[in-house]
Amino acid sequence: MSLPPEQSSALSSFAANGFPAWRGRMEYVCLGCGARYPGDSLLYACPQCNDVFLLENLDFGQLAARSGQEWRDLFDARAASRATALRGIFRYYELLAPLLEEEDIVYLGEGLTPIVEAAPALRDAIGLPFAYKNDGQNPSASFKDRGMACAFSYLKWLCRRNDWDEVLTVCASTGDTSAAAALYASYVGAPLKSVVLLPHGKVTPQQLSQPLGSGATVLELPGVFDDCMKVVELLAENYRVALLNSKNSWRILGQESYAYETAQWYGWDVDRLCIFVPIGNAGNVTAIMSGFLKMLELGIITRLPRIFGVQSAHADPVWRYYAAPEGQRQWQPVTVSPSVAQAAMIGNPVSFPRVRRLAERFMEAGGPRAFQVVQVTEQQIMDAMILANRHGHIACTQGGECLAGLRNALALGLVDKTERAVLDATAHSLKFAGFQDMYFNDGFPPEYGVTPDKSLANQPELLLPIDARAGKDVAEFARMGADAVAARLSLQRK
Numbered sequence: 001m002s003l004p005p006e007q008s009s010a011l012s013s014f015a016a017n018g019f020p021a022w023r024g025r026m027e028y029v030c031l032g033c034g035a036r037y038p039g040d041s042l043l044y045a046c047p048q049c050n051d052v053f054l055l056e057n058l059d060f061g062q063l064a065a066r067s068g069q070e071w072r073d074l075f076d077a078r079a080a081s082r083a084t085a086l087r088g089i090f091r092y093y094e095l096l097a098p099l100l101e102e103e104d105i106v107y108l109g110e111g112l113t114p115i116v117e118a119a120p121a122l123r124d125a126i127g128l129p130f131a132y133k134n135d136g137q138n139p140s141a142s143f144k145d146r147g148m149a150c151a152f153s154y155l156k157w158l159c160r161r162n163d164w165d166e167v168l169t170v171c172a173s174t175g176d177t178s179a180a181a182a183l184y185a186s187y188v189g190a191p192l193k194s195v196v197l198l199p200h201g202k203v204t205p206q207q208l209s210q211p212l213g214s215g216a217t218v219l220e221l222p223g224v225f226d227d228c229m230k231v232v233e234l235l236a237e238n239y240r241v242a243l244l245n246s247k248n249s250w251r252i253l254g255q256e257s258y259a260y261e262t263a264q265w266y267g268w269d270v271d272r273l274c275i276f277v278p279i280g281n282a283g284n285v286t287a288i289m290s291g292f293l294k295m296l297e298l299g300i301i302t303r304l305p306r307i308f309g310v311q312s313a314h315a316d317p318v319w320r321y322y323a324a325p326e327g328q329r330q331w332q333p334v335t336v337s338p339s340v341a342q343a344a345m346i347g348n349p350v351s352f353p354r355v356r357r358l359a360e361r362f363m364e365a366g367g368p369r370a371f372q373v374v375q376v377t378e379q380q381i382m383d384a385m386i387l388a389n390r391h392g393h394i395a396c397t398q399g400g401e402c403l404a405g406l407r408n409a410l411a412l413g414l415v416d417k418t419e420r421a422v423l424d425a426t427a428h429s430l431k432f433a434g435f436q437d438m439y440f441n442d443g444f445p446p447e448y449g450v451t452p453d454k455s456l457a458n459q460p461e462l463l464l465p466i467d468a469r470a471g472k473d474v475a476e477f478a479r480m481g482a483d484a485v486a487a488r489l490s491l492q493r494k
């Protein structure tokens with residue numbers, strides 16, 4: 001293809017350490033009616049048909065002027081870059097939002113999360129090699145930071161171009177979106193101000209503490225996430241606010257970085273890799289498929305991995321859709337029941353049209369088994385999370401959901417033991433410590449349907465009476481303490 005000379009030289013004269021010179025033109029594409037809108041203003045839903053958008057880089061084809069090997073070399077070289085703007089998700093700048101300038105990029109240490117091989121005993125118990133990608137090691141302790149880094153960088157770009165002096169960012173959340181939005185807004189500061197809308201009593205105390213600590217305005221409504229989502233959609237339609245839910249396609253773009261990092265980690269060879277992703281609002285699974293498809297198009301990878309969405313039986317509209325035979329599939333939101341995978345407890349995922357579109361393209365390029373959805377029970381999710389974390393992992397309940405999904409996929413013959421898997425631990429286990437407590441204390445309300453394996457219960461043990469410290473000096477108390485520990489553990493004297 002012949003490129004305009006300035007674009008051609010921007011592409012060929014790359015310095016791995018410097019901010020890229022090449023720019024692309026971004027457009028929103030409506031998944032309902034196909035209408036297109038320029039990417040230089042913030043849109044969430046199509047003004048003509050109200051469907052969701054995907055963002056498209058009109059100049060993406062120009063990127064093919066570099067070979068797959070050249071792209072791989074560039075991204076590998078950038079891994080050593082000290083340029084702040086290229087240290088996180090924007091290592092893959094050209095594949096994400098190549099309209100941003102270096103000064104727009106917000107970097108809080110997101111992305112490049114570790115892929116940790118399953119502990120050998122856990123791998124043997126499950127029966128095939130697999131790893132957790134610990135997205136809970138992002139700055140707000142969930143994968144949402146990937147999308148927020150992109151959405152906030154874009155907001156900065158917009159504020160700069162439009163000279164805005166105040167922008168109210170709003171989102172509804174099952175906990176992690178609000179934690180991430182509040183963190184990034186508080187870092188960027190003026191002109192941004194963060195408001196988050198939560199379903200009362202439906203986010204964990206740790207997740208609630210996050211936007212509070214970041215200084216966001218935290219508003220609660222009774223109901224579930226799906227209700228709050230409808231409210232912020234109305235707000236975005238009728239008031240001057242910037243919506244940060246995954247209706248905002250810039251967030252989906254940022255989350256593609258999960259796919260790029262995974263491919264890079266495996267030396268750009270993801271053939272026979274099975275990637276397990278929990279599905280809630282369905283933004284993450286959409287982004288991951290989109291990322292792999294872009295890499296395939298540019299020859300950065302030559303084969304697609306397989307993607308497995310995982311849903312709890314208490315919130316499984318996407319599983320239900322794909323469980324029906326092709327030709328008889330009908331989209332039907334569901335009413336959710338309480339789920340330990342609380343962050344994915346969504347009955348009417350906003351991004352379902354995106355999943356359908358991307359899954360279609362994914363299966364066209366990778367075959368009918370390239371995208372599948374598996375269903376798991378609440379019991380399986382908890383058992384899997386506890387098992388993983390007793391083997392040195394830091395999986396949240398959604399990470400447990402992925403391991404439960406892998407087990408079920410193996411049992412169903414969807415995955416075979418010669419393949420390998422990567423499970424998305426989408427948040428840090430600490431955010432969901434309350435569910436671990438319920439497991440250890442046999443405290444699940446009946447609607448969850450979880451019966452703990454009592455042999456796994458773990459409790460702190462108080463070794464001395466509560467007033468044992470009073471009136472003793474340090475040495476005397478230390479001797480008492482050591483005696484009590486030695487007796488409890490039956491330690492042998494040296």
Ligand SMILES: Cc1ncc(COP(=O)(O)O)c(C=O)c1O
Nearest residue numbers: 176280281282283284343426427
């Ligand atoms: C920790 C966690 N895991 C999984 C999900 C589901 O991701 P998505 O809504 O993109 O499907 C969410 C958020 O919704 C989440 O916070």
Ligand SMILES: [Zn+2]
Nearest residue numbers: 030033046049
């Ligand atoms: Zn439309």
